[in-house]
Amino acid sequence: MRKALxxxxxxxxxxxxxxxLWMTILIPPLLLTILPIVSVYLIGITxxxxxxxxxxxxxxxxxxxxxxxELGQAVMGxxxxxxxxxxxxxxxxxIASYSIIGEKTRRTLEPLLAAPIQTWExxxxxxxxxxxxxIVISWGAALTFVLALRLVVLSDxxxxxxxxxxxxxxxxxxxxxxxxxxxxxxxxxxxxxxxPRTAQQVAAVVVAPLLALFVAQLLGVVVLTPxxxxxxxxxxxxxxxxxxxxxxxxxxxxxxxxxxxx
Amino acid sequence: xxxxxxxxxxxxxxxxxxxxSPSMNAIETHELTRAFGERVVVERLTLAVPQGAVFGFLxxxxxxxxxxxxxxxxxxxxxxxxxxxxxxxxxxxDQMIRRNVGLLTESPGLYERLNAQQNLRFFARLYDLDTxxxxxxxxxxxxxxxxxxxxxxxxxxxxxGMRQKLAIARxxxxxxxxxxLDEPTxxxxxxxARTVREFIKELRAKGRTxxxxxxxxxxxxxxxxxxxxxxxxxLRIGAPAAxxxxxxxxxxxxxxxxxxxxxxxxxxxxxxxxxADADGDVxxxxxxxxxxxxxxxxxxxxxxxxxxxxxxxxxxxxxDVYLQLxxxxxxxxxxxx
Numbered sequence: 001m002r003k004a005l006x007x008x009x010x011x012x013x014x015x016x017x018x019x020x021l022w023m024t025i026l027i028p029p030l031l032l033t034i035l036p037i038v039s040v041y042l043i044g045i046t047x048x049x050x051x052x053x054x055x056x057x058x059x060x061x062x063x064x065x066x067x068x069x070e071l072g073q074a075v076m077g078x079x080x081x082x083x084x085x086x087x088x089x090x091x092x093x094x095i096a097s098y099s100i101i102g103e104k105t106r107r108t109l110e111p112l113l114a115a116p117i118q119t120w121e122x123x124x125x126x127x128x129x130x131x132x133x134x135i136v137i138s139w140g141a142a143l144t145f146v147l148a149l150r151l152v153v154l155s156d157x158x159x160x161x162x163x164x165x166x167x168x169x170x171x172x173x174x175x176x177x178x179x180x181x182x183x184x185x186x187x188x189x190x191x192x193x194x195x196p197r198t199a200q201q202v203a204a205v206v207v208a209p210l211l212a213l214f215v216a217q218l219l220g221v222v223v224l225t226p227x228x229x230x231x232x233x234x235x236x237x238x239x240x241x242x243x244x245x246x247x248x249x250x251x252x253x254x255x256x257x258x259x260x261x262x
Numbered sequence: 263x264x265x266x267x268x269x270x271x272x273x274x275x276x277x278x279x280x281x282x283s284p285s286m287n288a289i290e291t292h293e294l295t296r297a298f299g300e301r302v303v304v305e306r307l308t309l310a311v312p313q314g315a316v317f318g319f320l321x322x323x324x325x326x327x328x329x330x331x332x333x334x335x336x337x338x339x340x341x342x343x344x345x346x347x348x349x350x351x352x353x354x355x356d357q358m359i360r361r362n363v364g365l366l367t368e369s370p371g372l373y374e375r376l377n378a379q380q381n382l383r384f385f386a387r388l389y390d391l392d393t394x395x396x397x398x399x400x401x402x403x404x405x406x407x408x409x410x411x412x413x414x415x416x417x418x419x420x421x422x423g424m425r426q427k428l429a430i431a432r433x434x435x436x437x438x439x440x441x442x443l444d445e446p447t448x449x450x451x452x453x454x455a456r457t458v459r460e461f462i463k464e465l466r467a468k469g470r471t472x473x474x475x476x477x478x479x480x481x482x483x484x485x486x487x488x489x490x491x492x493x494x495x496x497l498r499i500g501a502p503a504a505x506x507x508x509x510x511x512x513x514x515x516x517x518x519x520x521x522x523x524x525x526x527x528x529x530x531x532x533x534x535x536x537x538a539d540a541d542g543d544v545x546x547x548x549x550x551x552x553x554x555x556x557x558x559x560x561x562x563x564x565x566x567x568x569x570x571x572x573x574x575x576x577x578x579x580x581x582d583v584y585l586q587l588x589x590x591x592x593x594x595x596x597x598x599x
Contacts, residue, residue, distance in 0.1 A: 006387045010373070010380075017375045017416075107369040111432065114335050114367075115388040116360040254338045258298065258329075 003117050007125020008132070011099075015129070021094060025133065028090050033141040033148075036080030040162075041152035043072040060223045062161045070158045077149065077162030078224075082213060084145060085170055087138040088179035092130035096186035099126040101193065104256070113253050120248050123187055127244065130183045135176050142171055166224030169233055177236035184243035188250045287346075288313045288440050288471035289334060294343035296329050303329045305495040306343065311440075311488070314469040316462065318476065318486030320584055325493045327475045328368060331442045334473070335365045348439040361389065364433035364441040368448070370425040374418035378409050378428055381417055382435060389436035403431035407461065423454030430458065434465075441465065442473045447481060459485060483580040491587040498587050505583045513537070513548040513576040514556060519569035528566040532559065546576055 015021065046069075063074055103109040112122070146163060153159045189198060216222040289311035296304040303326040311317040321327050332338045334347050336356035345352040348362040372381050379400055386396040404410040407427040417425060426446065433441060446462070447455035455478075462485055465472060476482050482489060483502050490499040498505060518525065522540040529538045529547055534555040537548040545563075549555035556573065563570060 003388060006384065010376070010384045013380055014373060014375050106374070107367070107371040108373060109371070110337065110367045110369075111365065111371045111385070111429075112388075114337055114360060114363075114365040115385060116357050116390070117388055118357075257332065257337055 003121040004124035008128045011129030024094055025091050029087050029137050029141045032083045033144050037148045040073050040077045043076045044069055044154050070154050073153055073158045074161040081162055081167050084142040085175045088134045088175045089182050091134035091137055092183050096130040096183045097190055099187050100190040119251050123247055126187050127183045131179055134179050165226035166229035169226050169229035174233035174236050177240040180240035181243045184247040188247035191251050191256055286313050289347050291345040292343055294345050295341050296333055297341045307496055313471050315487040316466050316472045316485050318474050318482040318489040321492040322588055331444055335363050335442055336360050362439050364438035366429055366433045366443045366446055368444045370429035372417045372425055377414050377416055379413045385432050386435045399435050407431050423450050440471045444475050479580045479584055493588055502580055512552045513546055514573055515576045516545040516573050517571045518543050525563055525568050
């Protein structure tokens with residue numbers, strides 16, 4: 001574990017000086033935080049008579065008894081709340097895709113692999129280097145959303161409906177697992193290709209279930225209860241552990257050295 | 263597994279010389295072989311590198327030198343054969359081998375956004391140096407290689423020579439028993455190359471074992487105690503002087519006033535001369551026994567009317583030795599099934 005932290009520290013030192021990369025990392029979370037707050041505020045001042053007919057409203061008991069404008073805010077807020085689960089997927093993609101490719105193209109991989117470091121330590125350090133900033137930024141953005149929401153919602157009930165127990169469980173447990181799943185897959189692919197864009201494609205695949213959840217919640221097919229969110233988080237944690245183990249198994253030191261760096 | 267290969271006449275008639283029997287060897291390989299698919303890159307390499315020696319591993323591009331180094335540094339596994347490096351068995355104690363060898367790769371492979379200290383400290387920690395030693399070893403090698411004043415500068419701003427020195431420092435930080443240097447002076451300006459050579463000599467003086475691959479033959483001649491000429495398989499191994507003597511024998515140069523060509527037949531007619539040629543005013547002659555036959559040779563030339571200016575032993579360059587061996591060991595198609 002100590003060597004994984006040494007790798008993480010090195011990655012952090014390198015990332016610190018990558019200003020362009022930080023721009024690409026920080027701009028999406030910034031937009032994804034401002035957009036929901038503004039949208040929730042605007043819908044709170046725009047009456048929507050059809051809001052009560054939405055599947056999401058009919059299926060979700062926490063929305064019962066809200067006024068039309070409150071319902072509009074609650075539905076909008078709940079949908080945008082899912083964006084914060086998406087964030088840990090978007091942020092690490094740029095870092096993770098370069099993790100091994102960067103070492104190969106700069107020809108630093110050979111001296112690195114010549115050092116007494118196990119594959120799991122190397123990959124864990126690389127994954128953490130992508131995960132830690134992603135989670136810190138995502139949770140920071142979520143905290144901003146939570147605090148700002150209090151200023152724009154019409155009532156405490158709307159605030160509670162948007163920030164449901166299920167949402168908190170997914171934010172704190174589910175999204176890091178989902179991010180680890182994506183990062184592990186990206187790092188594994190990064191070891192096998194020389195083009196970071198190929199590795200980044202994996203993010204698009206992992207985002208798909210989240211989009212499904214977005215639509216399902218809007219239609220009222222799924223109501224994100226704490227129990228459901230806990231089950232989903234546990235499943236994601238299991239899948240993430242499998243993905244990390246898979247990344248280790250797929251990382252063939254010898255093949256990467258002789259095939260991709262010569 | 264069977265090794266399908268065509269033996270060359272040379273390998274059959276000139277087996278590698280034995281390395282002088284050392285008390286302990288830093289590296290020993292036995293029939294070490296590596297194939298990529300069906301292509302054999304390193305074939306049955308058997309050698310021993312004595313502790314404290316500078317071992318020159320010479321061969322043309324694509325000869326399999328880097329693959330050999332990668333195997334010995336436990337980066338890639340052999341297809342067949344065995345090796346012991348720094349006392350640890352390849353394939354069984356790979357982590358210990360990595361811990362006890364230093365590797366200078368063909369390309370320096372440094373983190374350009376990090377400064378010199380950060381680069382070295384990162385690797386020092388990976389090699390399990392404790393916190394105090396991380397700092398002292400980093401400072402020691404940066405000072406030793408003249409980089410201390412630039413320790414806080416990003417490596418991206420370094421010249422090629424400075425990068426190479428930093429990469430050498432990285433290979434030495436953990437005080438490895440065996441150091442692999444892959445083309446350490448390649449692409450360096452003469453001054454930087456000289457600094458690196460002097461540093462290698464210092465390491466040798468301290469008893470480090472150095473496995474040096476290079477194309478720079480004068481450099482190998484200057485630095486190496488033992489040289490192996492390699493082209494997929496070992497063509498010859500021995501001390502530079504021994505290889506010269508074996509391949510070219512003891513020959514003499516006789517400089518004559520005027521053209522040497524007319525005296526070539528006189529020399530060739532002597533029964534103890536087995537080779538002779540003329541080059542301008544110089545005769546290159548190989549007598550059977552120089553101590554005994556040189557006086558007779560000189561007398562014969564004087565009797566034939568030659569005005570001899572001076573006579574000296576002929577010292578063929580290592581390049582001559584290398585080229586002869588490499589040409590004799592022209593590659594043959596080798597497959598591994």
